[in-house]
Amino acid sequence: MRYYLLLLICCVFTLDARAHPMPNSIILLDIKSNGVAAEVQLPISELELALGHKVVPGPALQAYLLEHIHPQSLEGKPWRVTVKNLYIQPGGQTYTGPYNEVIGELWMEPVEQTSVRNFSLHYDAIIAEVNSHKALVSVRQDWERGNYGEQTTEVGVIKLDVKSGTIAPLIVSEEQGSLWWGFRSMVALGMQHIAAGTDHLLFLLVLLLPAPLVVRQQRWDGYGGIKYCLMRLIQIITAFTIGHSITLLLGALGWLRLPGQPVEILIPVSILVSAVHALRPLFPGRESWVAAGFGLIHGMAFAGTLANLQLDTTRMGLSILGFNVGIELMQLIVILLVVPGLIWLSRIPTYKYVRVAGAILAGIAATVWLTERI
Incomplete structure (x- = not known):
């Protein structure tokens, strides 16, 4: 009887966890003519777990982001990344209650004249330390394709591959637009x-x-x-x-x-x-x-x-x-x-x-x- 009761309790908690997952990071990309603006949304609870200390927006957090974000052309040429702004705002809701998130506004620009519409995004912030974490990547704005920010287009998910123990880069490949x-x-x-x-x-x-x-x-x-x-x-x-x-x-x-x-x-x-x-x-x-x-x-x-x-x-x-x-x-x-x-x-x-x-x-x-x- 105790065995069945314990099994029932486990099932209830499992269902509850599925209904209210822990927050993931979100990366929103705005495709511009000479680069890509990115908004990175990092849940503070997960970020503090990764860093092992309280999060305060500043030079240390900026350095952490720059260390874990490496876009490059499909030919392997690295892009230049600049953190424009960092701030904290209320996030969403999980089974433990509401959470806050760090918003990082970045500018990513090819060093050489390569396509801003086709590149690989090497990213492992939080994921490198918290293996269950994921980053959901979407294009928010792409003016030349008629996307002016009213709705986002999903690109993919960056996560740890448990079998290989690696975090594969995400290939961003947007169709060519026009003026x-x-x-x-x-x-x-x-x-x-x-x-x-x-x-x-x-x-x-x-x-x-x-x-x-x-x-x-x-x-x-x-x-x-x-x-x-x-x-x-x-x-x-x-x-x-x-x-x-x-x-x-x-x-x-x-x-x-x-x-x-x-x-x-x-x-x-x-x-x-x-x-x-x-x-x-x-x-x-x-x-x-x-x-x-x-x-x-x-x-x-x-x-x-x-x-x-x-x-x-x-x-x-x-x-x-x-x-x-x-x-x-x-x-x-x-x-x-x-x-x-x-x-x-x-x-x-x-x-x-x-x-x-x-x-x-x-x-x-x-x-x-x-x-x-x-």
Whole structure:
């Protein structure tokens, strides 16, 4: 009876261990034009077990990493490795509870002009001392292949081969990309950003709600005619495009930086102002100036997506152009779908109720977003 009880207990602990494995290291690779940026995530519990002492980010830990990371070309020519940054952050969760990890940001560069897309990664940090440890390697960003960091691609696992007692290098072999492929992916990203960015579209649509109408006695009145309507729509859309294009360019190049939260807060503010204007004219005849002004704010929100890519000048220029083309294409699609119905509705008396209902719903949505972001 005791034997079966002991066996049951062992099985339970074995299942629990399988369900909550000890943390492994993670290596994320960003393929650049002249080298590879790597982010190494080392669980502190395992690292301290390997080193035999408490971990403190500093020169000693930097030297340890450099001693255990040796990328080289497939011809055997070593690369130059530099540790850019070391810090500690919260990691994941295991059966023993949450754990912290050391983050090492490295730059790996071929000494000679060899391919940055095909190389062998000799790596044995922690694994050399803790034989059960593994390093999971993935490509996080590869702009020329259309991978801009939204999802990672697994490359392989570095671990000890128990039979031979050796740690084999991992061969990283990425398919060849192109500038055109990268540009095309940025166009798609721009379209996706607008399609998923309800707040950006809502601002523009609410600002367009009263565009076909004329103002009389400080109130929105009837339809102003097809020429009047089209001119106003074109002015508003063009002004918004110019506004967000300017700050997208400045922000993506790092020439203009604003904290993220104020920018995110000002976007629902812009919707709220446009909603009030759709109910009663606040700035009649000056909608294009308001669209341009708030477009500057929306452009800063767009720029954060590109600034994080950390690309060289050529690829960043193509990214800005492609991303902006994608934004404009998606805006154009939405406008072509909405504007004909907007012009038709504005010619009938019941448009007043459509305008008021749209403005109120947009105002409610903006208030909710504003509260959340504050």
